[in-house]
Amino acid sequence: MQHAVELEELGAEINDASRFLEQAEVLLSQRIVGQLEVIRRVFISMLVNGHILLEGVPGLAKTLIISTVASVMNLKFQRIQFTPDMLPADLIGTMIYNPKDMEFYPRKGPVFANVILADEINRSPAKVQSALLEAMQERQVTIGNQTFPLQEPFMVLATQNPVEHEGTYLLPEAQVDRFMMKVIVDYPSYDEELEIMLRSATTSVKAPIQAVVQADDIFRARALIDRIYVDPRVQHYIIDLVVATRNPGLYGMAELGAMIEYGASPRASIFLLLAAKAHAFLQHRPYVTPEDVKAIAYDTLRHRIRPGYEAEADNIKPDDMIRQILQHVQVP
Amino acid sequence: MNARSKKKYSVLLRPLFFLALALLSTTFQVEARVLPVVTVTPDTVLVGDRIDCLITVNHSSEEAVSLEGINVQALQPFELISSKRLSPKVLSGITQDTFELKLVHFGAGKQTLPFFTVLFHDAAGRLADRLTFRPSASVYVRELTDASMRDLRPIKPPLSPLIPYLLLLPALLGVFGVGILAMLLIFFLKRTVRNSAERVDSGQVAQRKLRKLGTSLSAGMPPHECYEELSNIMRSFLETHYRISALEAVTQEIERDLKKLGVAGFESIMNLLKQADLVKFADSRPDVEESRQSLHKASEVIRSTRRSRSSDE
Numbered sequence: 001m002q003h004a005v006e007l008e009e010l011g012a013e014i015n016d017a018s019r020f021l022e023q024a025e026v027l028l029s030q031r032i033v034g035q036l037e038v039i040r041r042v043f044i045s046m047l048v049n050g051h052i053l054l055e056g057v058p059g060l061a062k063t064l065i066i067s068t069v070a071s072v073m074n075l076k077f078q079r080i081q082f083t084p085d086m087l088p089a090d091l092i093g094t095m096i097y098n099p100k101d102m103e104f105y106p107r108k109g110p111v112f113a114n115v116i117l118a119d120e121i122n123r124s125p126a127k128v129q130s131a132l133l134e135a136m137q138e139r140q141v142t143i144g145n146q147t148f149p150l151q152e153p154f155m156v157l158a159t160q161n162p163v164e165h166e167g168t169y170l171l172p173e174a175q176v177d178r179f180m181m182k183v184i185v186d187y188p189s190y191d192e193e194l195e196i197m198l199r200s201a202t203t204s205v206k207a208p209i210q211a212v213v214q215a216d217d218i219f220r221a222r223a224l225i226d227r228i229y230v231d232p233r234v235q236h237y238i239i240d241l242v243v244a245t246r247n248p249g250l251y252g253m254a255e256l257g258a259m260i261e262y263g264a265s266p267r268a269s270i271f272l273l274l275a276a277k278a279h280a281f282l283q284h285r286p287y288v289t290p291e292d293v294k295a296i297a298y299d300t301l302r303h304r305i306r307p308g309y310e311a312e313a314d315n316i317k318p319d320d321m322i323r324q325i326l327q328h329v330q331v332p
Numbered sequence: 333m334n335a336r337s338k339k340k341y342s343v344l345l346r347p348l349f350f351l352a353l354a355l356l357s358t359t360f361q362v363e364a365r366v367l368p369v370v371t372v373t374p375d376t377v378l379v380g381d382r383i384d385c386l387i388t389v390n391h392s393s394e395e396a397v398s399l400e401g402i403n404v405q406a407l408q409p410f411e412l413i414s415s416k417r418l419s420p421k422v423l424s425g426i427t428q429d430t431f432e433l434k435l436v437h438f439g440a441g442k443q444t445l446p447f448f449t450v451l452f453h454d455a456a457g458r459l460a461d462r463l464t465f466r467p468s469a470s471v472y473v474r475e476l477t478d479a480s481m482r483d484l485r486p487i488k489p490p491l492s493p494l495i496p497y498l499l500l501l502p503a504l505l506g507v508f509g510v511g512i513l514a515m516l517l518i519f520f521l522k523r524t525v526r527n528s529a530e531r532v533d534s535g536q537v538a539q540r541k542l543r544k545l546g547t548s549l550s551a552g553m554p555p556h557e558c559y560e561e562l563s564n565i566m567r568s569f570l571e572t573h574y575r576i577s578a579l580e581a582v583t584q585e586i587e588r589d590l591k592k593l594g595v596a597g598f599e600s601i602m603n604l605l606k607q608a609d610l611v612k613f614a615d616s617r618p619d620v621e622e623s624r625q626s627l628h629k630a631s632e633v634i635r636s637t638r639r640s641r642s643s644d645e
Contacts (some may be wrong), residue, residue: 007614007615229613229614229615231612231613231614231615233612233613234613285614286614287613287614287615288613289582289583289609289613290582290613291582291583291584291585294582327577327580328580329580330579330580331579331580331581331582332612332613
């Protein structure tokens, strides 16, 4: 069977270019037990210039995953702990007056890094959240009257705690939509927990992890991902999934229509396609299959579907809705 | 005896005769009075419960009757709550008067009703007769409360009439019977539908579709369209044959399900599906010969799967 020549070449290039991720995965597995899916989502996001919102109860190694990924990637990493008394200037920087030459100079804030860990993003007020989310979207920051582009690659990984709501500022839907994926960090399995306990219950200081990924590796991968083939059937499948969140009745799920207040935005289609391509890249495939779309559908759609009153009353979560949509929309 | 002495005797006997006559008439009058009827309901009460006492007196229509001494003292040890005279009934010259007394007793044990006196008056209102009697009816008073209790107990609500269950029983049995019949009917219908569905062999259907596809390929159908159709035929076959959700599943999910079931010819099935995926999603361009070989392989896989299934059965 003959493939299109460019796809064969692309396949070979992808095989070569994705090797750095395998190395990173091996290194990460030495420091982090389990959570492989979360790590892969972070890779996908990094490969297609997206941002991730991580949600999980405290103590599930959210911060450890992100800081370890950053250190494996030889990228500048900044952790920002969001607090209620924070100001936008604490994040993006401010103008400082120099009495020597009687001039104002910009002092850049912690947002000027490659990987930003916005820890507990919902603890800071809306204006701080807006400042960060604007930086995420525009990839540039204005201090005073000067605009500074952010360094590439630039990725924000924000965390939030789903159970503790007192003294928090819920992220508005419009801002949550800017995150490419919302990843749920779940509890480890029994065996994983045993291993975590044995590995962590020591007093010795862990050796710093070796950086194996360079920014150039990421840029090369990005260029290849752009060339990954997406058949029109798969493109239509993506659109079908997104439209089904807005109008489930068209796909034989009339009862789901009453459960959804708002469906996914066009950003969902864009991010679904990008993430599916990155997923195919991780599988060393030069083309996207519906499997890639299904694999990332939950993480890409769950924060873009707003459940209605009936769904909340029946305790139906966005994940249940996505499951139903995936079961009903015909795979090409 | 001479006529003079006869006259003397008759003068003496006449008053005696009339006196005897008068006495006889009085005796007959007394004997003709019927004793009043006294009924007490209920015959067993609790201390403080109301007792209904009905005294029915039958008398001639020319007379009027009344009860004498209906008061607290006279009725001891019972206490009078209320007394009422009901409208008299007249039946063929006999009038029936009824007195309704509501009594209460705060003692305990068997209680006999006190003496009653009925007064009979003539048309002019003069007392014609009086009749004192003690009713044979009695009341048993149960002591369930404090002996010093001197309050009336509340009036009991009227008992609701009993549901005639015996009348409902045939209707209930009828409904039950209809339900059983409906369930039997549904059971047999389902079995018939299932049997007829099983008779349609998914393998035969798939083979027929593959033959048709081969004919279309020979007639000039583009090979990539042939692979798309081949994928659909295989998925339909797997869905009906192994009862897995193959039409809405991606190849990876089908692979997982078939592996779980331990399906014979698993490798061949997956190869065919993956080849079809390459054509569908990776812009692969198979030639006619490759397509024909894939159709042949699909036909072989289906045949072997059916054979292994029938040998298993």
